[in-house]
Amino acid sequence: MKEVTFPKSLKKGDKIAVISPAGAVEESQLEKGLTLIESKGFEPVLGKHLYTKFSNGYNYAGTEKERIEEMNWAFNNEEIGAIWASRGGYGCQHLLRHITLSRFRKNPKWYIGYSDNTVIQSFLLKNNFASIHGQTIKTSSFGVTDESYNLIFDVLEGKRPKYTIDKTPFNRNGFTEGTLVGGNLALVYALLGTNYSFNFKDKILFIEDIGENYYALDRMLISLDLAGVFRNIKGLIIGGMTNMGDEKDNKSYEERFDEFAYKIVTDRISKYDFPTAFGFPNGHIHDNRPLIIGANIRLKVAEKTTIEF
Structure with missing residues (x-):
């Protein structure tokens, strides 16, 4: 295995793309998380299909085509400093064959998520890129401690837990x-x-x-x-x-x-x-x-x- 690449640390003002690669979300479910990103000095950039809904045996955040488009936009947009999944659920496996890393390779960025996002993180590691297995933007039904988020921002800013x-x-x-x-x-x-x-x-x-x-x-x-x-x-x-x-x-x-x-x-x-x-x-x-x-x-x-x- 080649040496794993760690994305560069973020600085205040950098943009964080928020996307929905799997299940659908409501705007109200992301308000707290988006406000937190802003309070930490970063700019959340919302994916085009962040709140899209597509029902096909499961409530997806858009069709496969829409979610693939959004994932590739986030990975390869040179203005984006990190990518934060809104939630997990089911649907990330649909994207694996279609993810492109052409510009990402020149400008790697942190991908943050857990649950269904595990498959995206496995894909990234197969391509020798590290990622953050941590809380998504949506507040789970369990609630989440402030430390859960604060430690993610620490990693984004270059600290190691x-x-x-x-x-x-x-x-x-x-x-x-x-x-x-x-x-x-x-x-x-x-x-x-x-x-x-x-x-x-x-x-x-x-x-x-x-x-x-x-x-x-x-x-x-x-x-x-x-x-x-x-x-x-x-x-x-x-x-x-x-x-x-x-x-x-x-x-x-x-x-x-x-x-x-x-x-x-x-x-x-x-x-x-x-x-x-x-x-x-x-x-x-x-x-x-x-x-x-x-x-x-x-x-x-x-x-x-x-x-x-």
Whole structure:
């Protein structure tokens, strides 16, 4: 793998494109986020189809053609300093075959998002560009801490995060370092066997998810195992697992770190010995702190878990 390119840092006054690559959004859902961008000294530039709606079995933010057009405009517009997804949902996979990076390669920019945006971040890393796995503009139904956004602006301005989190009984101690890959587990799973899948060799994998039945979580993990993912990675970080299983039966349904989901992960990786850190605050949770996909990190799992970029 070639050296990963980090986009240049933003300075006050730079423009941030806000686009909707997947699900549809309402203007009211973005007001707070757009105001925050302005308050930090940046200029939000709204995509032509940001609020477009197209219903085709799902409420997309426009047709595939419209969303592809908007994505390529954002990537290749030389006046844009960063790209921030309005939300996830479903639809980013539609775009993968059609993204062009002709001008982007000469002027790389940060792409910010999570959930369905994982596939865009995998695409970027396949092309040797880092991205930010962090909160989208739309305020999620969980609400989001101010720190979740402030830390994204820190990365945009050139700072690198360092995290310390408490241990969990599921952790597996150890130290490793390597390139961080991953994101939403359902999308990591969906890309397996395609040309757009992450390269897992000697990487540190991050996964999070929401709203999956326990058997579906188990199926995805087994698929990763059968594909050799766990045999190849050097470490594993697990973030939010929420709204898992059946709401009627799961007492942890609203918890950000579902213990039974964590147990399923633990069982599926038990034959491997890489360091494993559970409970990282990233995912579909209230405190969603950014990770840099494509960055080299140092992971130490001990009495306290530390992650340094």
